[in-house]
Amino acid sequence: MKMQRKNFMIIMFTNFLVAGSTTMIMPFLSLYIESLGTYNEEYVQRWAGLVFGVTFVAALIMSPVWGRIADKYGYKPILVINGLGIAISIYLMGSAGSVHELFFIRLFMGLVTGFIPTSLAFVSSQTPKEIAGRTLGTLQMGSVSGTLFGPVIGGLMADTFGFQYTFIITAVVIGTAALLVLFGIKEVKHVKTKDAHVYARKTIIQGILHHRLLINVMVITSLIQIGTFSIQPLLSLYVSHLVEGSTQVAFLAGITFSATGVGNLLFARRWGRLGDSIGYEKVLGFLLILAFVFIIPQAFVTELWQLIALRVLFGIAVGGMIPTTTALMRREAPVEIQGEVMGYNTSFRFLGNIIGPMFGGIVSGFIGIPSVFIVTGLLFVISFIFLKYTLKRPEQDFEDVLLEQELKSM
Template sequence: MDVQKRNFIIIMVTNFLVAGSTTMIMPFLSLYIESLGDFSDEYVQRWAGLVFGVTFVAALFMSPIWGRIADRYGYKPILIINGFGIAISIYLMGAADSVHELFMIRLFMGVVTGFIPTSLAFVSTQTPKEIAGKTLGTLQMGSVSGTLFGPVIGGLMADSFGFDYTFIITAVVIGIAASLVALGIKEVKKVANKDAHVYARKTIIQGILHHRLLINVMIITSLIQVGNFSIQPLLSLYVAELTVDSSQVAFLAGVTFSAAGVGNLLFARRWGRLGDSIGYEKVLGFLLLLSFTFIVPQAFVTELWQLMVLRLLFGVAVGGMIPTTTALMRREAPVEIQGEIMGYNTSFRFLGNIIGPVFGGIVSGFIGISSVFIVTGVLFVLAFAFLKYTLAKPEQDFEDVLLEQEMKSM
């Protein structure tokens, strides 16, 4: 087996393990906080949101830093640090004595969170540009599969073994994933141009802001996550409105939410391969319109099965966006700064993770849960309009933009 294929298989397996393990703890996080003291429902709900969100806040600022380090020293060391860092964080979560300790541990976890985005960047840089979409779409199947099974397994383990042992088992599994990377991955060093320019961080940021396509795609990346996360905290309430048997709400909400993941799993590779053939911009624009088409009708369903079908179709559309945007970054960024560019793109993803639940809560508070689907659909249309506007402008070479910004700052 050649090095590239072995690396890909290991990364796909470890993505499954990490995604599945980190989502194991999500179903019982609020219950775990409740077990740390005699708290009111309002206190538990408020701190559950803070404890969940602080990880993404820290990760938002750290992603470009890890990317810049990866450009210099390689992705494998970053994957190992992130893997063992997440494992240690989850182990410590099980040993927390107070909510404030748990909050600080989750903050530290945000510093080392980024295993899956880093693995995407790693595979992207090791993959020829002409098949990047198909390869990244296939890789996403690993993390999506883990995300689908993780919450179910985590809930069953918490019921069977208790919170403490679930945290320990989860930490061990992620430690095994990090060990697989350490022992099995052989990184093929990127060959940079001998005359490659060393760009300052300020120059790279200014270059992104002035490169119409890159900044637009990063904003779209954030909107994708807003669309995914805006309804997540409210989905069980919406399912409750559509079902008669209240005893099955939690289970039915889980199945409904997982439907989008199934659609994602089935079509991510196909969209990536199509992007390789006809262009990532065309596929991205089509998927944005497709997402709008499938998310807006979710506001008007009268039966739960209708919502499940639409969530499945929405997942089909959304599933191609992350590998498509990542492949596009791979195409545009010079090889010597790809890690940092991917890091900024990851920051926009985490920003969407933070904004999504808050955005959904505000919209539903003013005009109802069903309106969240409509407003989110409008965001996808706006993203499509921005993309079309960008593509109508003259094409920009990112290296030329970087050099121009560097000259201005001198």
């Protein structure tokens, strides 16, 4: 128990470092692209979107691969590889000579962007099922804290030291996190018996597709991310309309961005604990409705304080969704393939991260920014309907589904 607590504290701290460091570069990414040459505004905006999005595309593809490797060799080596890989990528970003070089560096970064999802899977694998929700909710506090402070610190560092030194400092911090895992974590590997079943990748994919609860929760995970990310690129513009004439738009937009994280930070552990006691499906359903209730009014605010208050409440709702869905995966998936199953769930999350900003941009282009809150709010209702429909169907044991699919493919 003492070793598990030490592992947890190190993972939580390194999550804070990694999440904070990777978000540090976000506020000035488009400005950095602008500094690489003489480009017009349209060119910079287009490439900023491509450079930002390509990381998630590569991560979407690689997440199940890292999960399968982790099932075989353990989570610790993957955490170290991911941490060092991200550190190297960010260091190289500081020496990019063109936008195209930066694009390919970010592509490489996507191949190793799995530190935080892998850490969730690691802690989940070392945690008893009955307290998984509470533990994962507590763990999320580390990454959320990092994303709250990261953008602010990154902006200040870029202004003080310049872009290149900020990249170097960021890389050193993430490299330190990887070394902390390497020398501080002791992983208890699950010993497989000689007759332990080994499932082919095809069987696992087919099993997920035929297990109603798992596939629907993964789809819901994507919809949650679309709903969360669709407004993010537009939020600063929305804030500027609410505080028209203010000279502190960037600062006020930063506060509005952070508001969601504050709500997330306050309640993630509590939702996880509640899921442990009454069931993850019940908590997830309640949170989906709560998110809908808190996101719709954001379309009709007339003052910034109203938006900030609603963003905090929205953060309270979405803060419990990731630990709840992760704990649900932990409960359903056999321990031998847990990493790969969670890898597919992470891929669905990254898919939502990719679609969300594009979806929000298209909706706002046709019917305005306020409508994005309404349309994405409907996604949470659709997710709730998916979940309720699934829970009305007969329960399935995932191992039985896997064996059935294996027999079919023979």
